[in-house]
Amino acid sequence: FPFLAAQNGGGAFIFVYLILLLTICMPVLMTEITLGRKCRSNVTRVYDNLGAPRWRWAGFITLLTPIVIMAFYTVVGGWSVKYLAQACTFSFTDPGADYSGTFTGFISSTYEPLVYTAIFLAVTAIANFGGVKNGIERFSKPMMTVLSITIILVAIRSLTLPGATEGTKYLLIPDFGKIDGKVLITALGQAFMSLSIGIGILLTYGSYVKTKEDIAMTAVSTGLIDTLFAIIAGLAIIPAVYAIAYMNGTTPAVNAGPGLVFITLPGIFASMPGGSIIAILFFLSLLLAAVTSAISMLEVIVAYFIEEWHLSRNRAVSVSMIIIILLGCICSLSQGTLAGITLAGMNIFDFFDVISSDVLITVGSLIMVLFAGWRIKKADFLDELTGHGTSKTPAWLFRYVYFMVR
DSSP, X not given: OHHHHHHTTTHHHHHXXXXXXXXXXXHHHHHHHHHHHHHOSOGGGHHHHTTOGGGHHHHHHHHHHHHHHHHHHHHHHHHHHHHHHHHHTTOOOOTTXXXXXXXXXXXXXXXXXXXXXXXXXXXXXXXXXXXXXXXXXXXXXXXXXXXXXXXXXXXXXXXXXXXXXXXXXXXXXXXXXXXXXHHHHHHHHHHHHHTTXXXXXXXXXXXXXXXXXXXXXXXXXXHXXXXXXXXXXXXXXHHHHHHHHHHHTOOOOTTOTTXXXXXXXXXXXXHSTTHHHXXXXXXXXXHHHHHHHHHHHHHHHHHHHHHHSXXXXXXXXXXXXXXXXXXXXXXXXXXXXXXXXXXXXXXXXXXXXXXXXXXXXXXXXXXXXXXXXXXXXXXXXXXXHTTTXXXXXXXXXXXXXXXXXX
């Protein structure tokens, strides 16, 4: 979120993001949880259990999505492990160091990225072995607490740096002249990814949700808290970028893209008073955020193997991990040893990134809302969404959601 906001007009990006959150993302998010609770199954059987077995192919698109995302996401997770280790050994103390060369050398090497990817996957697997309540929930609750505290601390430190005010203004005050088609598409894609829409996570977790739970309130609170947290993450990074540029008399590196995290920020930490401690907190936050997301994506795949292949949870996690490890190794090596192999003009890592965010998530979500809005009876959809009439959410919200879904 921070680097995409920085690249796409700062406050203008956030303004568009909020509009899309309310008009598109929230209705789709509620729909996915509703279908998950109604069908009570893994993503491939959603349409079967809703009386449309001919639509089952759409469920496999949803299953494929987290597999493709996990393939490259776990590699990035491994990078966060590496940089947390470096931060803990106080490696980011020289403002003049070649952090770009260091990062490029690391990701293009053969074995080191694979080791850190394996560590990241091991942590993810341990949480999933315990199941939803005793594993994922027990693991995620303290991790999210630590994540919240650390990113807030980083944001406070960032905002108190000399020259940070301009970065805060850039992030929070929209320049409407910067809004164009690219900003719209980028904001929508980030919102879908951040809220886990179209990845199968909400369908899977929705199948575990009790009837008495208020889906509307769950969705609204999830969307608002997620967005608030994303903005706090932006406040942790963008003001610091402006502050260091102010101290050094240079132009803020707001267009650094993904390199903002692993190339630009280490240099910023090196120039920042107390930067070594802030670096540890930041990369700890990054790792915790990556692990909690990976845990949820892995559960989509695990649920499929448990229900369709009748495997025990331990075996289902193990099979899922083997698939992810193999694909992850290919994505990691595509940054170096396998860089010559391209798909649609991109290396394998970038291809998996683009195909998941630009195609699979979009197509899967579109099919889902078409099904919910035009294949399921309105009364049945609203009955499940309202918890069979037990929800205390105002009726107008449900009418709005159904209208937007159609």
